[in-house]
Amino acid sequence: AQSVTQLGSHVSVSEGALVLLRCNYSSSVPPYLFWYVQYPNQGLQLLLKYTTGATLVKGINGFEAEFKKSETSFHLTKPSAHMSDAAEYFCAVSRGTGGFKTIFGAGTRLFVKA
Amino acid sequence: DTAVSQTPKYLVTQMGNDKSIKCEQNLGHDTMYWYKQDSKKFLKIMFSYNNKELIINETVPNRFSPKSPDKAHLNLHINSLELGDSAVYFCASSGQDRDTEAFFGQGTRLTVV
Numbered sequence: 001a002q003s004v005t006q007l008g009s010h011v012s013v014s015e016g017a018l019v020l021l022r023c024n025y026s027s028s029v030p031p032y033l034f035w036y037v038q039y040p041n042q043g044l045q046l047l048l049k050y051t052t053g054a055t056l057v058k059g060i061n062g063f064e065a066e067f068k069k070s071e072t073s074f075h076l077t078k079p080s081a082h083m084s085d086a087a088e089y090f091c092a093v094s095r096g097t098g099g100f101k102t103i104f105g106a107g108t109r110l111f112v113k114a
Numbered sequence: 115d116t117a118v119s120q121t122p123k124y125l126v127t128q129m130g131n132d133k134s135i136k137c138e139q140n141l142g143h144d145t146m147y148w149y150k151q152d153s154k155k156f157l158k159i160m161f162s163y164n165n166k167e168l169i170i171n172e173t174v175p176n177r178f179s180p181k182s183p184d185k186a187h188l189n190l191h192i193n194s195l196e197l198g199d200s201a202v203y204f205c206a207s208s209g210q211d212r213d214t215e216a217f218f219g220q221g222t223r224l225t226v227v
Contacts, residue, residue: 032213038155043118043204043218051213088155094212102208102216104157 002027002095006105014113019063019078021108023091026072032094033074034102035065039087047089050074061085086112117141120205120219127195128227134181135190135222137205146188147216148180149204157204163188164210195226 007022025031032051036044048059055067061084065076074091091105120137127133139146148160161180162169168180177193192199205219 034215036215041221043206043220044157044216045218046215049213049215090157101162101212102159107155107157109155 002029002031002093002103004091004093004103004105006089006091006108008108009106010109010111012111012113013081015083016080019076019081019085019110021076021089021091021110023065023074023076023105024072025074025091025093027093027095029095031067031074033065033067034092034094035059035063035074035076036090036092036104037061037087038090038107044090047076081110081112083112083114086110118205118207118217118219120203120222122222123220124223124225126225126227129195129197131195132191132193133195133224134192135203135205135224137188137190137219138186139205139207139217140186141207141217143207143217144185144210145208146182147206147208148188148190149206149218151202151204151221153201160190161188192224195224197226200224200226 003026005024034049035047037047038044048057050057050067058064063078088107090107118139145164150158160174179191181189202221202223204221206216208216
C-alpha cells in the first residue's frame with residue numbers, strides 16, 4: 001500500500017534562510033512523487049514531480065526535491081526563503097492508474113518571518 | 115483560460131438544504147475528482163470519475179453524489195446539508211497515466227449554518 005508522511009505540520013523560517021520540508025513515503029511499486037503548493041484561498045498547484053531518471057528534480061519558484069530510495073524520502077528544499085513562499089505544501093505519491101491514484105500527505109504550513 | 119473552474123467560490127446555506135457545486139475542465143482529461151479539505155487543511159478524496167467508472171470513497175455519506183453530464187463536467191450535489199459538511203471542496207482533473215499530476219480548481223468554501 002502507498003502512503004505519505006510529512007514531518008512537521010508547521011515550519012517557520014526567516015526570510016533568506018534555507019527551507020526544508022520533509023516527506024517520507026511507502027510504496028509497493030516504484031513511486032511517482034509530487035509536491036504541490038497551496039496559497040491562501042487557492043487550489044493546489046504542482047511545484048515539481050519525480051517519475052523516473054534524475055533523482056534531483058527542480059521545480060518552480062526555486063524549489064527542488066531529491067528522491068532518495070534508500071531513505072524512502074522526497075524532501076523539498078529552497079536555498080533562500082522569500083515572504084511569498086508562505087503557503088501550505090503537500091507531498092503526494094501516485095499509486096497507479098485510474099481511481100484514487102494520488103495519495104496526499106497531511107500538509108506542512110510554511111511560515112516566513114521578515 | 116482557467117483550466118479547472120468551479121462555481122460558486124463561496125456558498126453559505128442553512129442546515130437541511132440541498133445544494134450543488136459545478137466543475138468544468140478544459141484540459142481534455144479523462145478523470146475528474148472531488149476532494150474535501152477540512153479546517154486543518156487535510157485533503158480527503160471523495161470521488162473519482164471518468165467515462166467508465168465512478169469510484170466512491172466509502173466514508174462519504176450518500177447525501178453526496180457526483181453528477182457528470184459530459185466528460186468535461188463533474189458537479190457535486192449535496193442533500194440535507196449538515197453543519198459538519200462545512201469545508202472547502204475542490205474539484206480536480208488529471209490524465210490517466212501514473213505520472214500525470216492533478217489540476218485543481220480554486221475551491222468552493224461551503225458554510226452550513
